[in-house]
Amino acid sequence: MIVLKLGGSVITDKDRAETLDGEALDRAADAVSKALEGGVEDLVIVHGGGSFGHHHASEHGITTTAGTREAAAALDVHGAMKTLNNFVLSRLLERDVEAVPVHPFSAAHRDADGGLDLPTGQVETLLEEGFVPVLHGDMVAHAGEGATVISGDELVAELARKLEADRIGLCSTVSGVLDDEDAVIDRISAYEDVASVLGASDATDVTGGMAAKVRALLDLEAEASIFGLADLESFLDGANPGTTIE
Numbered sequence: 520m521i522v523l524k525l526g527g528s529v530i531t532d533k534d535r536a537e538t539l540d541g542e543a544l545d546r547a548a549d550a551v552s553k554a555l556e557g558g559v560e561d562l563v564i565v566h567g568g569g570s571f572g573h574h575h576a577s578e579h580g581i582t583t584t585a586g587t588r589e590a591a592a593a594l595d596v597h598g599a600m601k602t603l604n605n606f607v608l609s610r611l612l613e614r615d616v617e618a619v620p621v622h623p624f625s626a627a628h629r630d631a632d633g634g635l636d637l638p639t640g641q642v643e644t645l646l647e648e649g650f651v652p653v654l655h656g657d658m659v660a661h662a663g664e665g666a667t668v669i670s671g672d673e674l675v676a677e678l679a680r681k682l683e684a685d686r687i688g689l690c691s692t693v694s695g696v697l698d699d700e701d702a703v704i705d706r707i708s709a710y711e712d713v714a715s716v717l718g719a720s721d722a723t724d725v726t727g728g729m730a731a732k733v734r735a736l737l738d739l740e741a742e743a744s745i746f747g748l749a750d751l752e753s754f755l756d757g758a759n760p761g762t763t764i765e
């Protein structure tokens with residue numbers, strides 16, 4: 520069981536609103552299709568928001584903790600994410616990957632403390648039936664807040680826990696977590712060891728960039744890898760490129 524996140528920073532141009540990086544998405548879809556042809560069986564894909572979700576969330580002042588009670592605002596974010604999801608699905612379908620959408624806004628919710636409840640029965644059944652479920656960062660009902668943003672990273676962590684993933688990969692725009700000299704850090708086992716070099720995203724991003732990613736992954740039982748697009752094929756082939764979060 521592999522849970523793979525395609526970072527929004529990879530598959531979109533994060534500096535221009537609602538702009539796809541079609542070439543990067545093609546490369547990612549090629550790697551996924553090759554891995555499935557090569558024998559990978561259970562694969563769940565999650566993609567991030569990039570210049571689709573983050574742009575609208577930021578315009579409306581919505582974050583993972585500050586919500587909205589305006590349906591139009593929630594639908595701006597959710598609609599943009601569905602548009603991006605359709606791009607991802609169509610590039611995978613073109614390569615005969617049996618990819619189908621799972622929209623978290625219709626499935627998950629948070630309690631008043633922010634605790635996430637993400638049902639996974641549909642994901643498990645889709646996997647058993649030979650599909651590749653494709654989830655995405657989205658809006659989510661949030662007790663006491665209206666609706667807030669849920670990041671793809673949080674979905675990855677929850678899916679990995681509930682589906683007992685063997686391998687977890689986050690493909691981002693950087694080749695791993697970088698130290699203060701921009702060298703890739705090989706392994707991270709404690710947040711404090713790297714806190715000084717971890718930051719938010721350079722682009723518009725309401726979910727916390729690399730710092731939030733590392734925090735979410737450190738909580739998991741299984742190891743996770745953060746790597747760049749050039750290493751996606753090798754990750755799907757069984758290697759641990761980039762930074763390993765223990």
Ligand SMILES: Nc1ncnc2c1ncn2[C@@H]1O[C@H](COP(=O)(O)OP(=O)(O)OP(=O)(O)O)[C@@H](O)[C@H]1O
Pocket residue numbers: 525526527528529566567568569570573671690691692693695696697698716717718719720721722724726727728729730
């Ligand atoms: N120490 C660090 N090493 C690497 N990147 C870092 C570091 N600190 C901050 N960053 C920022 O984190 C970004 C990656 O996080 P980001 O959330 O943008 O990625 P993503 O998950 O690919 O995209 P999205 O959130 O849109 O899905 C990098 O592009 C960089 O700007």
Ligand SMILES: C=C(C)CCOP(=O)(O)O
Pocket residue numbers: 527566567568569572573576596600655656657658668669670671672725726
């Ligand atoms: C902004 C939205 C809706 C999605 C955020 O997901 P992420 O890019 O994985 O942080």
